[in-house]
Amino acid sequence: MFELRFDERKCSACQTCDCLTKCQYMDIDVDTAKTEMRKIINGEDSFVLHDCVTCYACEEYCKMGNHPFYLIVERQEELDIPPIPYPLIKRGVQIGIPFRGEPKIEEVKEPVLSLGVFANLAYLTQGKLFEGVSLISTDPRTMFHFFCQLMYLHYARTSVIKERLPGIIETIAKHNVKEVIFFHDECYGTFASYAPAVGIDVPFKPIHLFEYLYNRLQELKDEITPLNLKVAYQRPCSSRLSSDKLHFVNDIFNLIGVDSEREYVGENALCCGGIIVEQKKEGRRQLAADVQSRNIEDMVNAGAELCVFNCPACYDTLSHSVAIKGINPIYMSDLCRLAIGEKPGGWR
Numbered sequence: 001m002f003e004l005r006f007d008e009r010k011c012s013a014c015q016t017c018d019c020l021t022k023c024q025y026m027d028i029d030v031d032t033a034k035t036e037m038r039k040i041i042n043g044e045d046s047f048v049l050h051d052c053v054t055c056y057a058c059e060e061y062c063k064m065g066n067h068p069f070y071l072i073v074e075r076q077e078e079l080d081i082p083p084i085p086y087p088l089i090k091r092g093v094q095i096g097i098p099f100r101g102e103p104k105i106e107e108v109k110e111p112v113l114s115l116g117v118f119a120n121l122a123y124l125t126q127g128k129l130f131e132g133v134s135l136i137s138t139d140p141r142t143m144f145h146f147f148c149q150l151m152y153l154h155y156a157r158t159s160v161i162k163e164r165l166p167g168i169i170e171t172i173a174k175h176n177v178k179e180v181i182f183f184h185d186e187c188y189g190t191f192a193s194y195a196p197a198v199g200i201d202v203p204f205k206p207i208h209l210f211e212y213l214y215n216r217l218q219e220l221k222d223e224i225t226p227l228n229l230k231v232a233y234q235r236p237c238s239s240r241l242s243s244d245k246l247h248f249v250n251d252i253f254n255l256i257g258v259d260s261e262r263e264y265v266g267e268n269a270l271c272c273g274g275i276i277v278e279q280k281k282e283g284r285r286q287l288a289a290d291v292q293s294r295n296i297e298d299m300v301n302a303g304a305e306l307c308v309f310n311c312p313a314c315y316d317t318l319s320h321s322v323a324i325k326g327i328n329p330i331y332m333s334d335l336c337r338l339a340i341g342e343k344p345g346g347w348r
Contacts, residue, residue, distance in 0.1 A: 028048075096149060104142070117146065129216050148165070148191070161194070186236075188206050192241070230302065261302055
């Protein structure tokens with residue numbers, strides 16, 4: 001069975017316990033953080049396991065290269081402390097079953113881009129930016145064969161991920177490619193962070209969409225017209241698993257001539273609040289409303305004309321609310337298309 005590679009020595013050597021003290025949803029001092037983390041390591045109950053909103057951020061906050069969030073989720077499952085109600089867990093796990101029917105494995109040429117479970121968003125991969133790119137997982141009937149399963153971290157069901165992920169990897173590997181660009185941060189984080197953390201081999205190199213977009217824009221640099229817009233980037237929780245790729249957001253913005261200055265950015269970013277609402281615990285709805293209000297108000301104060309998304313869940317959660325404030329929601333790939341004079345795929 002695959003086991004989490006968590007190093008207790010690294011945790012003991014840490015003097016700041018940033019993984020918990022930096023949490024934006026729990027107020028924890030250093031001494032309390034050390035005590036509670038020791039309980040979690042020992043397999044004991046802790047208020048952290050009950051109050052965690054599963055925003056992934058502690059994975060980024062940990063400067064020891066350990067995996068505190070993955071450990072928290074494993075303990076939640078072991079101790080039967082569900083972050084969201086059981087009926088939602090059962091329904092979600094059933095929806096994501098990957099192996100219904102056989103996916104058609106067609107011969108593809110690199111570069112290859114996987115849409116994961118978002119076959120309906122293939123329109124976001126049109127135009128010059130994606131010329132020559134082969135798409136996989138475009139068939140809604142079999143797209144769950146490519147579903148990374150990492151969503152179940154929000155459900156405290158790491159056992160489901162470990163059971164299904166090797167088969168997902170095998171399906172992708174059948175395309176005989178050395179590298180795969182992943183449309184969604186969560187898919188990229190699955191193969192670049194989670195799989196190595198639990199000892200699951202990945203026989204291809206995962207490429208983050210933003211890295212691909214930046215490199216492609218460099219190739220099309222002569223066609224870029226600076227947009228001269230103010231934007232706000234809505235950082236998804238799953239991008240916490242790939243913080244080393246976050247710089248590509250600013251790299252792209254600088255290249256296409258957009259300005260982004262806001263308080264809730266980088267490590268200080270706020271999640272969209274969608275998963276907090278689903279947890280349906282006392283005070284969670286109010287917490288989600290507060291998070292969303294502060295987040296959107298920050299965009300307004302920054303003078304943002306566009307809110308840039310990459311995560312479809314974040315888009316579904318916040319796009320209407322930002323639009324009401326006069327801030328147009330847009331996916332990153334569409335923003336890049338605007339810069340080279342193309343009509344975004346999502347615009348009608």
